Amino acid sequence: MVTVGIAGASGYAGGELLRLLLQHPEVEVQKVTSKQYAGDYVFSAHPNLKGLTDLTFSAESPEEVAARVDLLFMAVPHGSSAAVTPGIVEQGTRVIDLSADFRLHNPEDYPTWYGWDHPAPDLLEKFVYGLPELHREEIRNTRNVAVPGCLASSSIYSLAPLAKAGLIKGSVLVDGKIGSSGSGNKASAATHFSERYNSVRIYSPTGHRHIGEIEQELSLVAGTPVSATMSAHSVNMVRGILTTSSVFTDGQIEDRTLWKAYRSMYRDEKFVRFMMNKDGTYRYPDPKLVVGSNFVDLGFVMDQHVNRIVAIGAIDNLIKGTAGNAIQSMNIMMGFRENEALMAAPMRLV
Amino acid sequence: MVTVGIAGASGYAGGELLRLLLQHPEVEVQKVTSKQYAGDYVFSAHPNLKGLTDLTFSAESPEEVAARVDLLFMAVPHGSSAAVTPGIVEQGTRVIDLSADFRLHNPEDYPTWYGWDHPAPDLLEKFVYGLPELHREEIRNTRNVAVPGCLASSSIYSLAPLAKAGLIKGSVLVDGKIGSSGSGNKASAATHFSERYNSVRIYSPTGHRHIGEIEQELSLVAGTPVSATMSAHSVNMVRGILTTSSVFTDGQIEDRTLWKAYRSMYRDEKFVRFMMNKDGTYRYPDPKLVVGSNFVDLGFVMDQHVNRIVAIGAIDNLIKGTAGNAIQSMNIMMGFRENEALMAAPMRLV
């Protein structure tokens, strides 16, 4: 039995981690922290978990918790992890960080995408980018994982095979659609139901911070620098991501070339599905079909009118896009069954 | 390992059963039938289950399947179960029937609520009404279970303590709100998205067929005939039920009397939660907090202005309202852990 803690456990990512970990047979969640809810039962912040745990939130610092557990999940806001995580790594506690603070390997990418200088640039190389399907071996051999961004995950999963096959030449263009849970639990005028309902909001037409991750990972897979950009939209739902990515090519690429690229990369992956049907309601990936699960659904089409590959990815942003990959990384790192606590089938009818 | 079959497995109830049973460690789903999808993979009808099973739909009759499995789930339309189930019971195969055909004990209730005479009235007494929290012992000792209706389940769970405490005098009035999945997977003008979205449709202002079940069960608990009626509405969501029931009383009932009634009935029940909070976003039961789980959330309030107890129940109509209670009944009947395959925590963020 491995003991774990969750720092910043009152947020949506923390709640989702907890929801999944409570069913993990090899894990004991020992500490969950929250300043706002210190002393309260977990169900104060996560009312869905009532009856499932007697845990209460602790006001302890991440460092204090780290001293008492085998592994610490950091679910604190972007920017604040970088301040405390170095000390925890120093202590020797395993860290799985859900923030953006250790995802980028090149320190210079932090001012570019996040607007601040990284306080612990030397630590960046000690963190593995936690997309298990791309970095399984490194995860097995590390003690520190940075969980990828949700929009980045869907984009990278759907584009990596094309990068590996050398099919990406110019800039990749991602059009992302995401549910409201991706922006967290803090109420604001913009998230007020009457304003957010039925909206299709292009909240980040350019400059989305996940572009940095996407370029990093696609470049690694391609073995050569890959350029990418994104326009990100919030749509009228709570959970789920669809990314529609365009890769402009020199000519028409044959279907079998594309199939080969995707199959060779994901053939044995349990959590990757190809959603490519000639007919029926669901011909391509749709977040509706992955919500509640750790699946990533992939699809692709060659545009006959313009030389463009359309690469489609769908995930549950809180699972495969956050807590699921965090747990899958933990499972790999700790030598558990890789899909432990992650085998829930998608709900579909929600 | 118990072998089971599901007759009528291409519908929503069948799909939900399958989704849950695929994770049951003591159960092997051996046969799933569907005329429409005969020969097709399960994911043709349930695309969310892609990658989780290699089963294909069989065109076999329920009787043929029954001959080869230990237990048969009947997920066929109301009215058609009554025609074939008698033969299966005769064969000796255990049956858990999700249709309405064996829920009512009194044969005369079928013409009243369903408009047809029951073809096998003698069999009605052999079926236990599968609300596990009310009929656990009978379920343990039967081979035949009739799974309750979804709106009936939420109503009965929330009203049974009041019936038992002798607090129900006149007619109980249930106002039900249910998501679209309750009406099945058949497309129609009324379920066309553009018409159904944003609607609040009173599809059954009077005469809802579940009233018969509610009266039967509340009368049994009360030990005296209880009268009930219901107005049922479909609301803008796919999954979930809220029932708001009114019990008119002779005077004001004290809170502690109500708490005592509810606690004495459900104190040790793992799947029953009281959702009663003085403040916060979720003060009373809300389907949002149970969706994806087998929980039933209950709450109650005494109306100070009129002598009326408001009894509130929330369930996931496809789990605690259908497939979950079916599996819980199976677990009890077969001597498995009662919550096997049913411990998924509610999703909340959907």
Place this chain on the structure above:
Amino acid sequence: MVTVGIAGASGYAGGELLRLLLQHPEVEVQKVTSKQYAGDYVFSAHPNLKGLTDLTFSAESPEEVAARVDLLFMAVPHGSSAAVTPGIVEQGTRVIDLSADFRLHNPEDYPTWYGWDHPAPDLLEKFVYGLPELHREEIRNTRNVAVPGCLASSSIYSLAPLAKAGLIKGSVLVDGKIGSSGSGNKASAATHFSERYNSVRIYSPTGHRHIGEIEQELSLVAGTPVSATMSAHSVNMVRGILTTSSVFTDGQIEDRTLWKAYRSMYRDEKFVRFMMNKDGTYRYPDPKLVVGSNFVDLGFVMDQHVNRIVAIGAIDNLIKGTAGNAIQSMNIMMGFRENEALMAAPMRLV
């Protein structure tokens, strides 16, 4: 041309008033006030109105505005109107108050339903309850109108014919379902999209403040005290109300008696529709069919199982439930065509 002002025009009710009044050929909106948005263009608070008006918000007090216009709409919070409106009435400016502060005629009802003593009890009798179909003559002859509450409006419209026909004996029970816009534009944890979406929240199981209005008006129509209570729910939509009300009767009431009661009251009303169809998708009132319009749709059914009349009402809470009735009252009071600026057909497909 009549000049009007709107005090508190940055809220949802104020915005809806403005949206409608901008198209009124006999009205010039001269002043709109808002402390928060003082000096800003109207589209800062109501971005939908961009391009439709050059008005800016003024920081003037309601009294100052009243001194310069023929008629003042008060769209300020409940409780704050009572403090300033007496002075305005004194000035002689016509007032149409959208708050609750002058709806109840009996001063003693304020402590009961609102928890405070009314500061100007003598003024209550000078305000007409602005349900035009029930109080047209009084509106024509007054200078002061109190616009009814939205849930109260739907309830009263659907129940008044039964009250008038002497069919209401015991307590009327209203089950209300309302969209999010009814709770205004202030963001909070409870209105955060991720929490509010897909919820069915019983926010007021008992003690809803509109009960006072309902009892007042039904008693007036009945000519005898009528008792009422309500359970109010917010559902997954922004705009619209459905009320399902139960009236318990001594025996079965014939359909023609019910038709007669409803027709005799509303036969010549342009904004009242009977939505009673034997088949089709829309058999009874549904807010989806009135949204965007000043219609109230009504329906009724006799329960054959229990002696109960089900009375159904649907309105757009921001129009027939607020701004529409305010304008209709103004039209009557000022001698304009009663439906001026109110003839927009329902949108349906939203």
Place this chain on the structure above:
Amino acid sequence: MVTVGIAGASGYAGGELLRLLLQHPEVEVQKVTSKQYAGDYVFSAHPNLKGLTDLTFSAESPEEVAARVDLLFMAVPHGSSAAVTPGIVEQGTRVIDLSADFRLHNPEDYPTWYGWDHPAPDLLEKFVYGLPELHREEIRNTRNVAVPGCLASSSIYSLAPLAKAGLIKGSVLVDGKIGSSGSGNKASAATHFSERYNSVRIYSPTGHRHIGEIEQELSLVAGTPVSATMSAHSVNMVRGILTTSSVFTDGQIEDRTLWKAYRSMYRDEKFVRFMMNKDGTYRYPDPKLVVGSNFVDLGFVMDQHVNRIVAIGAIDNLIKGTAGNAIQSMNIMMGFRENEALMAAPMRLV
């Protein structure tokens, strides 16, 4: 007073036309046709219009109706208009065709985008493409208008200024998001509420038929061939379109250049708004802000990371994308006020 008919009036486009035309002071709707609803009141198909018109559906053919009215709106399915419209044009009746059958000027585009040869290729040059802001003078001088496709409209409005300014070099890429009403009123498995709700469905990753219109119009404006492609998604709402288009440029384009391009084209247009705000909830176009109106909202951003202009457009697909442009074209053609019957302000709170 101009008399008009609507052929195919029971569909969503026909219903929206009717909803708007009923309020047009210069128009009398004399005939509405529908085979399915022949003899029935209009409210049988459009229940929202109950109480607003006594019209009944006629089974007459479009030709018969054309013989009796000044102007005929053709709201029949794509492909069937081409068969009958030539005869009507021959008769001399004005035609405003909402189908795709006369949008493309080059007969060879029909096999490419629609898969059939045009039966009346000579007639194509007699139809004006009814985007009033681009073809006002031609509309004024024609008797035949082809109403643009909805996704095409939003795309063209947002891209035309860039085309005119010579800023489009390579292929334009449009990512379209549309509500369910765009696919009409015919129920199917794919539009079944339980399947369609919460989905983000890429129904046309490549090959969308509106690409032909977009290329035609952008090429005309640019004075040189423009290439375009599109990926189209249906999202979880009924009404509204957002298009996010990418124009790849040789270098960074200055904001003032972009502003100049957009302003010079749309400066005096009443139905075009720029939705570009530095802060607030609505910084860019959002269908939520145009629904219910004839506005098209536009925005643009220069991507600093990749040389790309993001051009954003939002419309109500049934108004500015269909019935609104049809009526605006009629108003121009008949010499009415251009905005007659089109001045409804956006609803926002739906």
